[in-house]
Amino acid sequence: MNTTGLLEVTAVRRVTPRTVRVTFTGDGLGELEPWPDQQLKLLFPPPGRPVRLPSPDDDVMRWYQAFLAIPEDERPVMRSYTVRDRDPARAAIDVDFVLHDASRHDGPATGWARSAAPGDVLGRYGPDATYRRPVPIAGTVVIAGDETAVPAAATLLSEVDNALVFLEVPDAAEEQPLPGEVRWLHRDGAPHGKKLLEAVRGASFGPASAAWLAGEAGMVRSLRRHLVGERGLDKRVIEFTGYWRRELTQDDAPTSEDLADAREKLGG
Template structure:
């Protein structure tokens, strides 16, 4: 599958008050092999301009250098998202957009007004980033609403997961199979109720692995608890900070971001 291409919006629907599900079609999507937590880069064009794509290249670093070489006023904004579901018969994928409160970033601003016929660019999904699911007796999944699409795909593959998801309020819950514990912030600090619930959770006997995603600081706190307090080995924890409070993917990484990246790479 060509790693880069165009995506056209074919449908938009509001699945919760703060989540918009966008259906895309595009060349190559019908050949897309599914796997859990399947991520891709979406490219949002500058206002009033078509999407300008870097030259196609299977090597991600050469592709990224070509992306940076696009003049700044023509360069699309790039953001990472997870494939929520797919329909290979129609060469279509669904992507969920969380409409964050406060000033809208480029992805949220786009999602709020997305209509059929709109076009974005993409890079991926790339099978090089596919990670196998753990074979532990229990898989603990924990995250905020941005992790919900990935958790949904994981639950389609396993039946041994214990899941904790923190969302803004009860209206943000979505139907999911299995043992899912919903935590409602209802104005509380982001991540506080999730961390408390995971700390208090009684997990089944046997080996435990974890999958954590969402706001980066929250993910770090969860991971520290699982390692220091529960004795789960670092290698048994898959973790990703999808977003950072007060920062975007365009901002320079913090020292904690760099430490996380080094650990994921085994440095």
């Protein structure tokens, strides 16, 4: 299928006080092959401008170079999101956006989601099967993340029936109905990731387990260090993604730790 095109909003609803679920339709979505933790790039146009996309290209690097060649004042802002659900009959997908407590902290994606309405149009790249990651296989699969990991965790739980799941969210109001048993952890003002790391440290599972980790990059890094250094899990059985970085955006340069994570994911 064509991995690039336009998306039109058909519905917007709050599923929790801090989570907005947006339904999009678009060409090719009806033929979209499903897989767990399916990510795509959403392209947000500059204020007051329509979405300008590079020409379609099956090669991601050529597509990205064409994207960078768009003049800066016309170039969309690109952010990664997870397909929360899909409806092939309507050629539709759902994407969840986590909102901050205060709009002054909004980035371009969160600010867009806060006022999204039917008829709004974004661009997309993906989902691209090139970036499909395997579902962890083991006697126990540890799934751990923050509120940004909830959509992907939901899709994983539709495939994994032996999961030990820990999800840290701001408070009880952010819990969502998910398949299986989930251990919800409420920050209630505690530092981000503190309760999640404590819960995983205190959980009972053996070195033959596998893991899937996602959320704030520093939190994910701490979880991986615990699982490898203290639990003895092989790095190769841990799938991990830092969805966001504290005090930094996707437009900021990668840190040395970000680059190390990227090399490890590529097997370097």
